[in-house]
Amino acid sequence: FAAPDWAEPGDRLSPADHPTETLRARDIIAGAPPILVSPRKPDGELRGSRFSQLLILRLAPTANGPSSGRLLGYTAICSHAGCVVSSWIPGLNLFLCPCHGSEYDPARHGAVVGGPAPAPLPSIPLQDVSGLVEVAGHFSARPGGRTGRTD
Ligand code: FES
DSSP states (O other): OOOOOOOOTTOEEEETTOTTSOOBGGGSOBTSOOEEEEEEOTTSOBOOOGGGOEEEEEBOGGGOSTTBTSEEEEESBOTTTOOBOOEEETTTTEEEOTTTOOEEEGGGTTEEEESSOOSOOOBOOEEEETTEEEEOSOOSSOTTGGGOOOO
């Protein structure tokens, strides 16, 4: 068993498709689709496992919820069978897992709103530190749901 390589407080974030860049708070546009990112340890080392990946977004201010405009982070690992939740439903503003169609609502703490997922998508707190997005705490629950997969 490999130890989980999940994001930890103090990690910075790199876009999954641009792993040498560091995500800035101003890169997260309110109302835009989520960005898939990999955490980077404080010493600079990338957490390379796909099970470490996160979804980052800001809800549109018009969403009218308590989360609108704030930086939000969720594990990218579906609680159903461990796929990466790589799709987004614009307009409804829902995460969509392409494997079996589970839908999660980022405005409601990652609640399952469709499909076979057995548990919400765990969230992780983020903060803006001198313009860079930084992990500010731990996951709300174990990522991966009942799959138990960590790498
Ligand atoms: Fe995501 Fe099945 S793994 S819906």
